[in-house]
Amino acid sequence: MLMQMRMSQDQALSFQPTNLDHEELKHLYSAMLKPRLIEEKMLILLRQGKISKWFSGIGQEAIAVGVTSAMQEDEYILPMHRNLGVFTGRNIPLYRLFSQWQGKAAGFTKGRDRSFHFGTQEFKIVGMISHLGPQLGVANGIALAHKLKNEKKITAVFTGEGGTSEGDFHEALNVASVWQLPVLFCIENNGYGLSTPVSEQFNCEHLADRAKGYGMEGHIIDGNNIVEVFEKVSSLARDMRQNPRPVLLEFKTFRMRGHEEASGTKYVPNELMEQWAKKDPIDNFRRYLLSEGIITSEEDENLRQEIKAEIDTHLQKASDEPPIEADETTELNDIFEYFDYKDITSDSKSENIRFIDAVSQGLRQSMERHDNLVIMGQDIAEYGGVFKITEGFVEEFGRERVRNTPICESGIAEAAMGLSIKGMKAVVEMQFSDFAASGFNPIVNYLAKVHYRWNQNADVVIRMPCGGGVGAGPFHSQTNEAWFTKTPGLKVIYPAFPYDAKGLLNTAINDPNPVLFFEHKALYRSVRQQVPSSYYTLPLGQAVLLREGKDVTIISYGAGVHWVLDVLEEYTKIDADLLDLRTLQPLDKEAIYKSVRRTGKVIILQEDSLFGGIASDIAALISENCFEFLDAPVKRVGSLETPVPFNSELEKQYLPKERFEAALKDLLAY
Numbered sequence: 001m002l003m004q005m006r007m008s009q010d011q012a013l014s015f016q017p018t019n020l021d022h023e024e025l026k027h028l029y030s031a032m033l034k035p036r037l038i039e040e041k042m043l044i045l046l047r048q049g050k051i052s053k054w055f056s057g058i059g060q061e062a063i064a065v066g067v068t069s070a071m072q073e074d075e076y077i078l079p080m081h082r083n084l085g086v087f088t089g090r091n092i093p094l095y096r097l098f099s100q101w102q103g104k105a106a107g108f109t110k111g112r113d114r115s116f117h118f119g120t121q122e123f124k125i126v127g128m129i130s131h132l133g134p135q136l137g138v139a140n141g142i143a144l145a146h147k148l149k150n151e152k153k154i155t156a157v158f159t160g161e162g163g164t165s166e167g168d169f170h171e172a173l174n175v176a177s178v179w180q181l182p183v184l185f186c187i188e189n190n191g192y193g194l195s196t197p198v199s200e201q202f203n204c205e206h207l208a209d210r211a212k213g214y215g216m217e218g219h220i221i222d223g224n225n226i227v228e229v230f231e232k233v234s235s236l237a238r239d240m241r242q243n244p245r246p247v248l249l250e251f252k253t254f255r256m257r258g259h260e261e262a263s264g265t266k267y268v269p270n271e272l273m274e275q276w277a278k279k280d281p282i283d284n285f286r287r288y289l290l291s292e293g294i295i296t297s298e299e300d301e302n303l304r305q306e307i308k309a310e311i312d313t314h315l316q317k318a319s320d321e322p323p324i325e326a327d328e329t330t331e332l333n334d335i336f337e338y339f340d341y342k343d344i345t346s347d348s349k350s351e352n353i354r355f356i357d358a359v360s361q362g363l364r365q366s367m368e369r370h371d372n373l374v375i376m377g378q379d380i381a382e383y384g385g386v387f388k389i390t391e392g393f394v395e396e397f398g399r400e401r402v403r404n405t406p407i408c409e410s411g412i413a414e415a416a417m418g419l420s421i422k423g424m425k426a427v428v429e430m431q432f433s434d435f436a437a438s439g440f441n442p443i444v445n446y447l448a449k450v451h452y453r454w455n456q457n458a459d460v461v462i463r464m465p466c467g468g469g470v471g472a473g474p475f476h477s478q479t480n481e482a483w484f485t486k487t488p489g490l491k492v493i494y495p496a497f498p499y500d501a502k503g504l505l506n507t508a509i510n511d512p513n514p515v516l517f518f519e520h521k522a523l524y525r526s527v528r529q530q531v532p533s534s535y536y537t538l539p540l541g542q543a544v545l546l547r548e549g550k551d552v553t554i555i556s557y558g559a560g561v562h563w564v565l566d567v568l569e570e571y572t573k574i575d576a577d578l579l580d581l582r583t584l585q586p587l588d589k590e591a592i593y594k595s596v597r598r599t600g601k602v603i604i605l606q607e608d609s610l611f612g613g614i615a616s617d618i619a620a621l622i623s624e625n626c627f628e629f630l631d632a633p634v635k636r637v638g639s640l641e642t643p644v645p646f647n648s649e650l651e652k653q654y655l656p657k658e659r660f661e662a663a664l665k666d667l668l669a670y
């Protein structure tokens with residue numbers, strides 16, 4: 001655990017600046033002192049119950065400060081929970097930080113997220129989500145945008161050594177290396193992840209050695225030595241700007257306080273604490289500056305008083321700020337970025353095309369329209385994707401914008417988020433919607449929540465080839481829209497026809513918010529329609545009434561719509577309203593109520609197994625809003641409560657088509 005380092009009698013660290021003048025050394029000292037003094041104050045406020053939680057970075061300041069000082073002002077930094085020095089290093093007015101920690105409006109999240117969980121475009125900081133690892137992949141997206149725009153900028157992202165055990169770490173480093181992205185991956189190895197010592201976290205001597213396995217450069221840096229941190233990172237950064245590539249840095253340091261203040265450090269041997277206390281980055285550097293005559297004790301004292309006065313003034317300002325008043329409308333309005341939908345109609349000739357051609361056309365025409373749009377997915381480049389939707393795209397748009405990815409759904413969802421932070425658009429193709437499970441965390445926790453948290457949009461469409469009836473078994477047949485419809489912050493589209501697929505995909509791409517776009521595989525080559533050849537859009541949140549009748553309302557979407565049409569074709573006497581929802585989030589509630597109020601009977605068909613699906617919510621909405629109009633109980637039909645089976649007889653039994661027919665007859669006879 002202890003590092004090899006030269007020790008003089010009075011200093012546990014030795015400083016040998018090669019290229020820094022006195023002013024620069026003083027700046028580094030003062031930049032470390034500020035977060036230290038803020039923390040000392042925060043610990044008092046914590047004890048007084050004025051802030052709720054605190055993750056201390058005491059003893060680790062040299063890393064955040066050294067890295068931040070080595071970055072250019074307009075380069076993004078993605079810090080973690082112990083990196084106060086990044087925030088102070090970017091000169092965020094302190095009262096804004098204090099307001100953030102007190103959940104007040106002058107913070108960065110309108111009281112919606114705590115401590116360091118925020119980002120700010122103004123200061124080019126992208127804060128973490130609690131899940132730690134996703135930060136790393138988001139940095140890749142930002143770096144990719146820089147690289148595509150040839151901006152010669154680097155991106156720095158932090159993780160603790162504990163966070164390196166997450167899959168996101170592996171995915172991010174691998175992607176960064178394969179794509180040669182200029183990302184500085186900074187591991188702060190502070191000995192413990194909560195109570196877990198490094199010996200139980202990983203089984204290699206140095207985490208920096210992992211760089212080799214990813215085909216990238218790795219360095220070990222004494223994280224307590226500000227001069228070493230600053231000089232090494234500065235020189236690497238200069239080089240990376242010219243020769244874009246990822247670099248892995250392992251900063252050796254130690255966590256001097258508990259994981260968070262309340263949890264203490266009982267499990268840390270005293271001896272270790274004592275050894276590392278001698279290496280305090282600030283005390284040692286101060287002694288060095290004093291012994292070299294770079295500062296005097298008086299200057300040091302004055303600096304401390306100055307910083308303390310600044311802290312007190314800003315704390316007062318934050319304390320004087322009134323508490324946030326809860327307002328439901330404000331909360332709901334901030335889930336999504338405002339989208340100014342433009343209805344674009346096509347007066348071009350139409351052609352009879354398949355569902356799959358419509359998706360492909362929409363995608364191609366959107367690529368032509370938005371030169372900041374990048375498509376990413378497995379095997380989508382020359383191979384054209386497993387369903388051949390992007391066939392020919394590389395020739396037309398180039399490999400920079402049509403990107404094959406390694407097999408890493410989380411890493412790519414995160415990269416898409418990073419592109420959005422740099423003002424680009426991304427379409428991510430899941431090879432099968434089932435595999436979104438491997439990218440679930442960034443979708444539901446990062447993309448979905450980021451606008452609500454700190455007003456950053458996630459301009460990402462995730463294409464989801466889904467659905468059963470194709471004999472593909474439990475992992476290539478699911479229709480998993482319910483995983484997403486229940487998550488505020490995501491839009492969900494599920495078309496049943498080529499015309500809708502093209503128009504809605506175009507709108508999804510125009511929409512600056514995260515959209516899950518479901519494409520039923522069984523419809524790809526089986527459903528045809530006249531579709532305008534040129535570009536057009538269709539609005540989200542509008543269902544379409546496919547049949548009009550008076551006896552019953554049938555509600556469905558995706559392949560379900562076609563099963564209903566088959567049944568209605570067979571039983572021509574059934575006089576039904578057939579509502580194709582087209583989008584599930586937003587849901588066209590008014591169209592549902594209007595029809596149900598007219599017919600008095602309703603059946604909802606979904607392909608997914610029934611429990612917890614959208615049919616249940618629609619049924620609840622109908623009983624809450626149309627009860628007096630109902631002549632029969634609301635009926636829901638879905639698949640069996642089992643995984644999707646492979647064998648065709650089993651799958652037929654699993655899927656709800658036959659049960660739907662029977663349930664519809666029962667309902668009509670009620």
Ligand SMILES: Cc1ncc(C[n+]2csc(CCOP(=O)(O)OP(=O)(O)O)c2C)c(N)n1
Pocket residue numbers: 082130131132159160161162163164190192193194255259
């Ligand atoms: C996915 C996930 N699992 C567990 C946690 C709980 N947790 C928060 S921080 C932390 C320790 C992180 O250790 P490390 O990455 O070494 O950073 P450090 O706190 O030491 O700076 C844990 C276990 C979490 N936030 N997210």
